[in-house]
Amino acid sequence: MSNEKKNNPNQLNIELPEDVAEGIYSNLAIIAHSSSEFVVDFVRLLPNVPKAKVKSRIILTPHHAKRLHKALADNIQKFENQFGKIAEPNTPNFPPVNFNTPTAQA
Numbered sequence: 001m002s003n004e005k006k007n008n009p010n011q012l013n014i015e016l017p018e019d020v021a022e023g024i025y026s027n028l029a030i031i032a033h034s035s036s037e038f039v040v041d042f043v044r045l046l047p048n049v050p051k052a053k054v055k056s057r058i059i060l061t062p063h064h065a066k067r068l069h070k071a072l073a074d075n076i077q078k079f080e081n082q083f084g085k086i087a088e089p090n091t092p093n094f095p096p097v098n099f100n101t102p103t104a105q106a
Contacts, residue, residue, distance in 0.1 A: 024055045038065040 026042035033039065042056040060068065080086060 026055055028052070030054075033062075033065075037061060 024042065024044075026044055028043040028045050030041045030043060031038065032041075038060045040058045040060070041054045042058070043052050044055050045052045076086070
């Protein structure tokens with residue numbers, strides 16, 4: 001590493017632990033807010049399972065929530081420029097609990 005990078009007080013060293021790097025799958029986000037914070041709960045819904053669990057909760061200040069919104073919009077635009085428009089199905093915002101899958105029968 002050059003001396004310039006070592007002496008740069010604005011450089012941020014971010015550690016990504018292995019268990020966090022694996023990620024957590026979520027197919028639903030529930031967002032709530034107060035005057036001082038935004039709370040984003042990431043949920044995993046499974047077919048034919050009536051109960052879903054919050055897998056992760058992130059709490060943000062309004063300032064950081066707005067920065068996240070801008071960063072997501074920028075990344076979605078870049079993704080669509082590279083891979084094509086992301087299709088938005090004409091379905092309700094909240095997916096049905098059973099995902100419209102048939103009930104298993106024995």
